[in-house]
Amino acid sequence: MALLSFLDRDKSVAHPGYSRWLVPPAALAIHLAIGQVYSFSVFKIPLTQLIGIAKPGPDDWTQSQVAWIFSLAIVMLGLSAALFGKWLETAGPRKAMFVSACCFGLGFFISYFGAISHQLWLLYFGYGIVGGVGLGLGYISPVSTLIKWFPDRPGLATGMAIMGFGGGAMIGSPLAIKLMAHFRTPTDVGVGKTFLVMGALYFCFMMLGVVIIRVPREDWKPEHWTAPAKPQALITTHDVDVNTATRTPQFWLLWIILCVNVTAGIGILEQASPMIQDLFKGMIGPVAAGGFVGLLSLFNMGGRFFWSTTSDYIGRKPTYFVFLALGGALYLFLPMTGGDHMNSVKLFVAVACVLLSMYGGGFATIPAYLRDLFGSHNVSAIHGRLLTAWSTAGVLGPVLVNNMREYQLAHGVDKAGAYQTVMHIMAGLLAVGFIANFLVRPVAEKYWLPESAVRVSSGSLH
Amino acid sequence: MVENTKKSSGALILGAWLLVSVPLAWGVYFTVLNAMKLFAAVPSGH
Numbered sequence: 391m392a393l394l395s396f397l398d399r400d401k402s403v404a405h406p407g408y409s410r411w412l413v414p415p416a417a418l419a420i421h422l423a424i425g426q427v428y429s430f431s432v433f434k435i436p437l438t439q440l441i442g443i444a445k446p447g448p449d450d451w452t453q454s455q456v457a458w459i460f461s462l463a464i465v466m467l468g469l470s471a472a473l474f475g476k477w478l479e480t481a482g483p484r485k486a487m488f489v490s491a492c493c494f495g496l497g498f499f500i501s502y503f504g505a506i507s508h509q510l511w512l513l514y515f516g517y518g519i520v521g522g523v524g525l526g527l528g529y530i531s532p533v534s535t536l537i538k539w540f541p542d543r544p545g546l547a548t549g550m551a552i553m554g555f556g557g558g559a560m561i562g563s564p565l566a567i568k569l570m571a572h573f574r575t576p577t578d579v580g581v582g583k584t585f586l587v588m589g590a591l592y593f594c595f596m597m598l599g600v601v602i603i604r605v606p607r608e609d610w611k612p613e614h615w616t617a618p619a620k621p622q623a624l625i626t627t628h629d630v631d632v633n634t635a636t637r638t639p640q641f642w643l644l645w646i647i648l649c650v651n652v653t654a655g656i657g658i659l660e661q662a663s664p665m666i667q668d669l670f671k672g673m674i675g676p677v678a679a680g681g682f683v684g685l686l687s688l689f690n691m692g693g694r695f696f697w698s699t700t701s702d703y704i705g706r707k708p709t710y711f712v713f714l715a716l717g718g719a720l721y722l723f724l725p726m727t728g729g730d731h732m733n734s735v736k737l738f739v740a741v742a743c744v745l746l747s748m749y750g751g752g753f754a755t756i757p758a759y760l761r762d763l764f765g766s767h768n769v770s771a772i773h774g775r776l777l778t779a780w781s782t783a784g785v786l787g788p789v790l791v792n793n794m795r796e797y798q799l800a801h802g803v804d805k806a807g808a809y810q811t812v813m814h815i816m817a818g819l820l821a822v823g824f825i826a827n828f829l830v831r832p833v834a835e836k837y838w839l840p841e842s843a844v845r846v847s848s849g850s851l852h
Numbered sequence: 853m854v855e856n857t858k859k860s861s862g863a864l865i866l867g868a869w870l871l872v873s874v875p876l877a878w879g880v881y882f883t884v885l886n887a888m889k890l891f892a893a894v895p896s897g898h
Contacts, residue, residue, distance in 0.1 A: 409860035415868035422876060554872070560879030595875075602868055674893060681890030684883045691880075735898045739890070 397600075399482025404604035410539040410612070412602050417532030417551035419599030420487055423592040424494060424528040425558015427467075430460045430517075432566045436581040440508055443579060451510055459518050461784075466522020468781030471530045475774025476632050478527065479767075483535045483603050490528035491596035497521020498589025505582035517585075528596070529555065529777070533757045534770040538606050541766070542615045544758040545706075549698025552754040556691030565591075624707055624830070628838040629765030635772045640763050640833050643826045647710055648756055649779040649786070650823035654717060654816040655690075655749025656787030658742055661795070661809070662686055668805040669728035670735055682739065689743040690750040697751025698758060706759040707830060713748040714824040720745050721817040725810040753780075763833050790815065 395401060437456045441447040478486040500516025503509070532551050540547035569587055573580030611617075617627070635641050658665075663679040674682070701709040720741050725731070727738040756776065761769050791812055798808035 405858070407859040409865055411865050412860055412868055415872045418872040418876075422872060554876070557876045557879060560883045561875050562879075564879065564882040598868075598871060670898075673895065673898065674890075678890045678893030681887045681893070684886035685890060688880070688883055688887060733898065735894045739894075 397482075397485040397488050399480070399485070399605065402482055402484040402604050404606055404610070406607070408604055410606070413532070413536060413539045413604065414547065414550045416487075416599040416602035417536055418554040419602070420490065420528045420532060420596055421551050421554030422558045422561060423596045424490070424525045425555040426562030426588070426592065427460070427463055427521075427525055428556075428559035429562035429566065430463070432563050432570075433581060433584075436570055436579045437505070437513075439579050440505060440581065443577065449508075455510060456513075459513050462514055462518030463522040463525060464784050465781055466519055467525040467529060468777045468784075470523040470526030471774035471777040472526075473774075474523075474527055475530055475771030476768075478531055478774070479534065479632070479771050482605060483531045483770075484600055486527050486531040487596065487600045487603060490524045490531060491593050491600060493520050493524030494528065494596065495524075495589045495593030497524060498585045498592070502582050502585040502589070505585060526774070526777070530770045530774045532599070532603065533773050534766055534768075535603065535605055537757065537761050537766045537769055540612075541617070542612055543699075543702050544761050544766075545698040545700070545702040545755060546695075548757040549695045549754040552698070552757075553691055553694040553750075555753075556687070556694050556750055560687060560691070562588075622705075624705065624832055625762045626765055626833060626838075628833075628835075629767035630763075630772075630833055630837050631839050632768040632771035632775065634837050634839075635764050635768065636775055638833055638837055640830055641772070641776070643830050644756065644759060644763075645776055645779045646826040647714070647823045648752060648776060649783045650819040650826075651710075651713055651717070651749065651752035652780055652783035653787040653790065654721065654820055655746065655752070656783060657721075657791050657812060657816040658745055658749070659686065659690075660788050660791050661812075662742070665809055666735075666738065669725075669738065669809065670733075671729060673729075673735060682742075685739065686742060686746045689746045693747025693750035694754035696747065698754035701755045701758060706755060706762050707827060709751070709755055710759070710827045711824070713752055714820045714827055717745060717748050718817040718820040718824065721813045721820065724813050725806070728806055728809075730806055763830070765839075767839065 434453055434456050438446045438450050438453055441450045446452075474486075497517045497520040500520060501513045504512025504516055533548055536547040536551055537544045566584055566588065569584040570580040573583040618625075630638070662683050663676070666674050666682050667676065667679050697709060697713075724738065724741050724745070727734050727741060757769060757773050760772050760776065764772050794812050794815060795808045798811050799805070803811070
């Protein structure tokens with residue numbers, strides 16, 4: 391019982407003198423762990439060889455069956471973030487992080503049993519559903535806490551955490567490869583034991599965040615900082631309830647912006663390796679293309695920190711104007727760098743890296759944009775609902791890219807030409823996002839929460 | 853009850869940052885090694 395009460399929100403209120411610089415590492419402990427999901431592809435081949443060991447046996451699972459594990463996890467991420475965001479705001483970040491760590495670790499443990507007993511449904515249930523709930527809760531749990539600790543730099547604060555999600559794949563991939571190599575025997579591909587060890591490691595790592603996280607006291611503000619005396623048009627000093635927020639046009643405009651930005655990013659990510667090989671035939675092989683994918687992941691991570699921090703200085707709306715306008719222009723330009731036109735690998739790589747930095751930046755800057763429009767009171771819950779745009783883009787992006795490309799190839803267009811059409815569609819989507827961003831205005835007064843309601847739901851705790 | 857007003861120590865802050873930075877740096881190192889394969893393949897002038 392003592393452990394459970396330790397998780398209560400009122401037990402995690404920071405004492406005077408607690409440094410706010412302890413909060414980003416707590417958030418990073420969660421995001422670096424759950425970001426592992428983006429390296430799930432390293433398990434794809436081993437999971438299709440659990441029986442055959444050296445190569446897939448007749449009773450082994452197929453790659454498309456295994457791919458559903460990842461898809462389920464991403465769908466559950468969006469759903470759980472949307473469903474449990476409101477609970478998180480009342481339960482507090484520590485309890486939410488704890489539940490997230492339990493679900494994420496448990497997901498691996500259940501998957502271990504699925505791998506050793508060759509029961510695919512246990513992997514769907516374990517990593518996909520239980521682990522997916524851990525992903526959703528973990529993703530949004532530190533957001534509003536960070537924003538409350540850094541009212542002077544909300545972009546920097548959330549950028550640090552969400553950068554961790556990008557970095558998580560960079561840790562998860564080599565860790566899984568090394569563990570599978572360690573546990574591999576002539577009769578075992580080693581994936582089951584790897585799940586067990588990773589579940590335990592990630593649970594412990596996430597518990598670090600659970601222990602460190604604190605919420606600021608009601609009257610706390612950074613030393614030597616005062617809220618701007620002159621209110622800025624797009625930065626509210628009021629709060630909006632999560633259920634009310636989803637009824638505002640601003641919420642849906644931001645939903646469109648996030649959805650198109652993610653869809654466009656997936657347009658590159660989904661086909662990065664074959665695209666560079668097709669555009670520069672004879673110059674770039676599969677090994678170098680793998681290096682290109684690695685480089686993109688570095689820019690995806692770095693962009694999360696760079697752009698969200700930049701947004702603290704230039705504003706959220708102008709930052710998205712850069713993503714959507716510059717992004718659109720670069721998508722139009724990208725095919726021109728290929729072998730049939732400028733034939734410049736360096737230029738192609740540079741443009742793709744900038745585009746991926748803006749894809750990551752779109753994820754990392756959205757919590758601060760939400761804070762500006764809806765206040766910090768319910769920002770995690772609102773962020774959770776907005777993440778359904780990510781789930782939608784996760785399905786829409788690959789479907790759009792793959793179907794359009796297959797259609798083009800079936801109609802006699804060469805490979806390089808097919809990429810051009812896909813990139814033009816991505817530019818068109820970003821143009822829609824540009825219009826949505828242009829239409830964003832401050833939230834109308836009728837949607838604001840009364841001051842008394844904000845005090846009742848947060849102030850009574852102190 | 854006496855309220856705890858002690859300032860967080862610099863060592864604690866540094867330790868917390870190291871605990872998250874070391875695994876991240878390890879992951880970035882492997883990714884950079886992988887990315888270098890691209891630059892090794894690109895002929896000069898391209």
